[in-house]
Amino acid sequence: MSQQARIDVISGAYGRANRKIEFPKNASGKHESMSDIFGTNVFSIKKMAKSLPKPVFENFRQQLKGGHTLDKVTADAIAHAAKVWALEHNATHFTHWFQPLNDTTAEKHDSFLSLKTTFDNGLAEISALETFSGSELCQSEPDASSFPSGGMRTTFEARGYTVWDTKSPMFIQDGPHGTRVLYVPSVFISYNGEALDEKTVLLRSSSVISKAALDILNLIEPASEDHPRAQNIYTTLGTEQEYFLVDRGLYALRPDLKTTGRTLIGSLPARHQQLEDHYFGKIPTRVLAAMSEVELELAKLGVPIKTRHNEVAPCQFEAAPIFEEAMLAVDHNLITMDVMHRVAHKYKLKCLFHEKPFKGVNGSGKHCNWSLSTDRGENLLSPSSTPETNYRFLLFLVAVLKGVMDHGDLLRTTAASSSNDHRLGAQEAPPAIISVFLGSELTEVLDAIEENRAVDRAVAGTTTTQMRVQGTTLDLKVATLPKLNRDMTDRNRTSPFAFTGNKFEFRAVGSKQSPAFPVTVLNSAVASALLEIKEDLLKQMGDKAVASEEDILAVIRKYITLTKKVRFEGDNYAEEWVKEAEKRGLPNIVKSPEAFKRILAPNNAEMLTRLGVFTQAELESRFHIMNEKYAKEIIIEAQTLWGLLVQHVLPAAFSYRRELSESAAALKQIGAEAAPEMKWLAQLSPLCSDLEDISEELDQLLNEQAPIEDPEKAAEHACYKISPAIEKARELCDKVERLVADKYWPLPKYHEMFSTL
Template sequence: MSHQARIDSVTATLAKPSRDVEFAKKNGRLQPVSEIFGENVFTFQEMSKHLPKSVFRSFMKQLQGNCTLDKVTADAIAHAVKVWALERGATDFTHWFQPLNDSTAEKHDSFLTLKSSFANGFGEVTAIDTFSGSQLLQSEPDASSFPSGGMRTTFEARGYTVWDTKSPMFIQDGPHGTAILYIPSVFISYNGEALDEKSVLLRSSEILTKTALDVLRLIEPTDDEDRPRVKKVVNTLGIEQEFFLIDRALYTLRPDLKITGRTLVGALPPRHQQLEDHYFGKLPTRVLAAISECEYELAKLGVPIKTRHNEVAPAQYEMAPIFEESMLAVDHNLLTMDVLHRVAHRHKLKALFHEKPFRGVNGSGKHCNWSLSTDCGDNLLEPSATPETNYRFLLFLLAVLKGLLDHGDLLRAGVASASNDHRLGAHEAPPGIISVFLGTQLNEVLNSIEENRPVNDDIVGGNKMTYVRVKGTVLDIKVSSLPSISRDLTDRNRTSPFAFTGNKFEFRAVGSKQSVSFPVTLLNSVVASALQEIRDALKKQMGDKKVASTEDQLVVIREFIKKTKAIRFEGDNYSQEWIEEAAKRGLPNITKSSDAFSRILKTENADMLKRLGVFTEAELQSRYHILMEKYAKDVTIEAQTLSTMVQQQILPSAFSYRRNLAEAGSFMNDIGVDNAPEKQLLQELGPVVGQLQQRTSELNTLMNDMNNLTETTEMGIFAANKLIPAMEAVRAQADYLERVVADNLWSLPKYNELFLNM
């Protein structure tokens, strides 16, 4: 790999036109997104058109948990979706699932079946397209080749994918005008253990729904004509996806990006993000073309992308959808990443989802906006105009606070990874301390309730009560031609890992490349556990009453305000003062993933997850071992890649530069010209090259030591405490050489080239 290859790639990049895509038109005009939205999805509405009414009613009852899916209904749905898919060019179907590797998996099966018949004594084979209810409901991929964390041995291969009936089927385009029918599924072992991310997410959603309904039954009378009885509570989620886009030709010249997803070496250019001119700036034409095409494809798949914009770092962008039920939101986020990857490839771009692909500039995350809604259209985390007397809101708010106070370290474990460690706590993302930001108004409301401040004449539970309320205000811009604007009740705190943002919580610590299933499963679980505590406290306070009075509710609210005060923090989470204050409050500061993973097995956390029925003991043990093993493997792969790059690219570049300097100095000396500049550079380079060789040798020795370890925990701890510091020492020398070695001898594309305005 030569310097010339790098130059050729940059030149080709500058001359590269954007891919021209013909979007769907109707009557000569571009179709609005609303007209193509969901056209490749077998929605319930589409299903109702293709099924007999009795069959469709039976299926909808099954969705509500009122009956099981019988063979007749399954066969009818299978036939209907087969007809629908074949009309759209589908040739194959696949059960699409989420194994324990932060990705998705699929095995394609053809609709083709051969039918034998005999006529006039001769056998004849006819090809037909078939799809049965049993094929729809389940399939059998090899379970031995997916991560299982010890739940399965290599010779135990049987596993099952089972259709998730609440997630609609869809088709995606294949090659040559064909299509594939996708069946969203869960993945379980022969013995019924969850081998995937989705099964446990569905379990956590069910227990959260049930417990939320339990609380609502205690605080809301069933005969209230003004408020219909809530029959269902769903967890809603909006996932903001951050990512980088770089030129694919340059990407192919970076072994570290190709193998690990991040640059293991690379010096910052003079200009990167310090002028703060990229955030919300104009999208480069080539990037806009790629993202627009991605949004078009996602619209057909029913993914409601709402916004797109430049992010803070150069070459960094964000896409965000409208909120949906969490199960569907997770599916759609995984689809977004997949479609973005494929569309970027068509535009000769590469999408990078690693949390920190470029050292020294902002990394990427997934901001998970989480809330609870009822089937009556109410958001349970909506404060209303009077949050101080909205006891339903306060009870659910306090459930979130109590869940995070008791199990914040579990949520930290849910976002831990070798890649996310580069981002968390780096003054661009939340630190390893889980805390909650509520904002001025809500913080004051809770304080005033706790302190039982008497004022005015508001009557609450027979007592005169009031609260210092910081109302939403109107901002006067002092320009007569501009309208006044409403100011939100609270500012936003981007340093908080878990911030209240009006009617939802923003979980900001989730990594950009991970599936959000696991962290959201844990979040659902800790809130469900806290709701159970609140339910039991209400029952105790109520005594024999069927519905908790406002006074009963206020007593419980005040009790949980006092219990959860330590988790609330309104200041700068990046500050050293907060680290010290958090320690006084007993909040853990977990800086390394290798330390975070053990919190999954901590007695208080494990007992809670098992009690709720979200995980079994075996499933918890498996998650711990999978996460720790993956962490060790990720770091080891990075170390091996770095060592190879130093030996094969960086040192040869340095040697070539030293040889050029030596030859130039010798030539100068021969003709009687002062060669002091060349000699000085040679003298400066010598120790750096020597240090790089020594540090790389030390890294190789550590990797050999790592190979002798057999226990997963020991490997993860060794990777964190030995390999990572050794890699940093190697990188320091390599980055220095990049800054001083002649550009025409450096084969790796540099940051200033990767950050080209595309």
């Protein structure tokens, strides 16, 4: 690796032509619209209804509603219909697609091809045919000991099962050279039935919150012909996915990016994000081409991407979908990440989902916008025009506040990782203190209800006779501009959990992690709060079948008072908030190993096991996995950095030091002034010594880490011993990078990676 390699890659990047995207055409030869393309590679409910006999489809529909289990006849019929559809789309294989506990997805491809043997006059005749049975559709068997299990599966206990998630539709993915595969979304469990994945617990939590929410609705809203009872409540989710794109050639020259997903060394260039000109700026041509192809591929897969734009940092971008049912939204987010990776490769780009690939500029998150909806399409977190009298909204609002207050530390756990530690609280993401932002209008509504007084419109920020969701109308003093309806509240980008009109935005989640675990915990925490509220309502109601307004208001007032400490409207980055949060008793969990412990805290473990979302064994397993993964990631970073030091940074520094020494000696020999060279040597030589010392320190710390078998102790050693040494080594390397002549520096620099899109 040399400076010339960097130059060659950069020159090639500027001269690259974009791929031409081939949009599908209809029978008349015109390009199809995105709405025409949408879902063409999905075996949707509508397609199933058309391809299945009506009784079979009705059985399946009842199974989706929880009416009964899937019988063999129905499963076989669905499998046959799926196979016919897949073969029509040139698929040759099928796979159970699942989400193990490693922030990735997994798949094992099986061919539709089977052999049939017939006998004619004693001679065997072998013929080939495509088959797909109901048993193959419903169940498969990967090696459970080869995935993270936290001790629930050992090497000799290999059996595990993937089981078709019937609520998530099958789809076809395009592979290389025209190959296609039918994907069957599945859960992954052990031989004994323990959850070994993200989806199983998410499905459990969805069932729990649905029942708890329905119980509340049945107590406060009498059913009628005009307003029938809801049969199901589901959580909705929209995941804003942030990511970085860098030239693949430069990425290939960075061993740290390739191995760890982030740059372990790198000096910040003179210009990065400080001019604030990248955010919402013009999308680079190559990036826009890649984005367009990503959206085309996702449209075929039924993934509704709505927004794309430049993010704050150089090379950083965002894609946001239309909100969907949470279970499907999680699948779609993971599909989105996969498609982004594959399409970026076609444009000689590398897609980076690490939360902090570049030090000194903003990192990436995955903002999870969460809400509750009935099967009639009603958003239970919509304030309506008069939130102070919308008791249904207020009950669910205080339930969310209570859930976050009681289990905020557990929500913090869901965003904990070695990579997200670099982002949380770093002036670009919420801090580690979990609080809730409601905005001035809702805050005034809650305060007024608590104090049993009328809402003060001046305090709330409205001048209308009724408080409106859209807030006030702003006069822009320009006659040609349309009126601007101001939203109910301003946004608070420093809040980890903010109300944004008719949903909550959980901003702490890291960009590379699955949103399943955060949503699972949020569902569970709110469900637990709803069950408490239900008991209080029943006590308040006495013998009444339906709660009166006075009953509901009394319970709302109680929970407004109970949850005041978790509400915060100010700057979450301010040091004053850290002190205030401590007074309120809100935990400030800065490091991940401390956050991991909260999953086994008695109040959190009791809640999750009582609701049936996790078993105690599954919680202990996840605790084990999180610690083990954290320690391994830090170790990999330390080993990679040690290699960079001894194989790249120190040799570059030594070469430049030798040139300076030889130059100074030659100048002195002819009697010329060598002071500048000697001054540069005086700066560089001590750094070389310090780098040598830190490389030995890293090596020693890694040797100390090796015998630590307990995952919790291993994570703590990695966090409090190895990580500081990594940062110390980085500071020294970055100083050396600024001193060493460019021709000696072998690694692509930040300014080169930031400017080659």
